Amino acid sequence: AGGGGGGQSYSSPNSRAPPATPQVQWLCDNYEGAEGVSLPRCTLYYHYLLHCQEQKLEPVNAASFGKLIRSVFMGLRTRRLGTGNSKYHYYGLRIKSGSPLLRLMDEQQHMAMRQQPFSQKNVKPVQKSQGITNGTVGGIGQQQGSTLCDISAQVQQYQQFLLPDGILLEHLKAFQTLYREHCEAILDVMVNLQFTLVETLWKSFWRFSQSNDAESLNHNESEKRLPKSCLVVLCKFEPVLRWTRECDNLLYQTLVEILIPDVLRPIPALTQAIRNFAKSLENWLTGAMMNIPEEMVRIKVVCIGSFSQTLRRYTSLNHLAQAARAVLQNSAQINQMLSDLNRVDFNNEQASWVCQCEDRLIQRLEQDFKATLQQQNSLEQWATWLDSVVSQVLKPYEHNPMALPKAAKVFLLNWSFYSMVIRDLTLRSAASFGSFHLIRLLYDEYMYYLIEHRVAQARGETPIAVMAE
Incomplete structure (x- = not known):
């Protein structure tokens, strides 16, 4: 809980407040004390980051911002309300009625109500990792099974490392x-769809400053907790690099699941915003890490590249799914597809050669595909069928995590069943060519998605980590 302060003492700015810097002035212009109300601590920090971005100011971190608020509003108290990242609230503080921030709050709530995927239930991307004791560093906690939101406290293996010169255990803990x-x-800014603030947070953490002004660093709260000179040394330290990679893979996997909880469900309002965000990520990151050792930059770029590629692939898959949904709901198109499909010679030797599949598999796929078409199944039912195909193919390897990835790769190479059908339909200029082409694109992408998740599950890793390899 925060400082005491009784009565109405927190209802107006502190008379002993610090000089009216732009940040202090902004706080006084937009917030006021009031009895019986509260604001989430993270919400204030979002607003502050937006303000810094608009005014081209370098933000302080959340801890320093908290101190600034308390210096402006006397006796402000902190209370725990609810769960998740918004559980800490400043009690006795509200947004002023004339502040533009009120409209921003309304817009955020409206967007959250429309989208509904952003449940923060069990979202703990970076839990305390074990293994730092007596000046040595243990192996990184290995994530187990499908628990994608935690870094397990279980230590995968223990290796001893001597700390670099000038680095104390306290520096490691501070990092x-x-x-x-x-x-x-x-996680907080992403859940609130404030994508552009990610660059600001990266610049803040990696101590990016165009002026390289040592004076400004000295007043930085992060600098007091971990000097930049120590941060730079730690960025070359192998255990720190591995731990950071584990953290990033888990964080990014969590973010993917928050932004795109179901790749088949429509998210039209977000698709373009996510794609634009994904395209910007690598440039933002490398720009923010200009003076950071190459070893750390390499680790971070690989992780962010995997995250960016995953977002782009999943949004493309989502777009394809909505287009295919329209085809699968059209009886005339379905009947035309069935008619054209019945003229394809599946027993042709050339077809088997193009497909590079066993005859038995081709026969089963043909029968299943026609039956699913005839039943005029929904997109979700098609997805279930594809999932069952993957399950059948990988069943012999489900207890052999070493062999499963190789078997999965072979299957993906052989999954040219639809390519073969498309080739045949193209040669005959079939009326349903366009429909088949769309379905084929969707199935190729969705099959890749399913295989990626099966391989990750078998290895006890996140799909993001598998993608990064």
């Missing part, structure tokens, strides 16, 4: 604490 806070801040 872990700061990085966890940083990941939580990224």
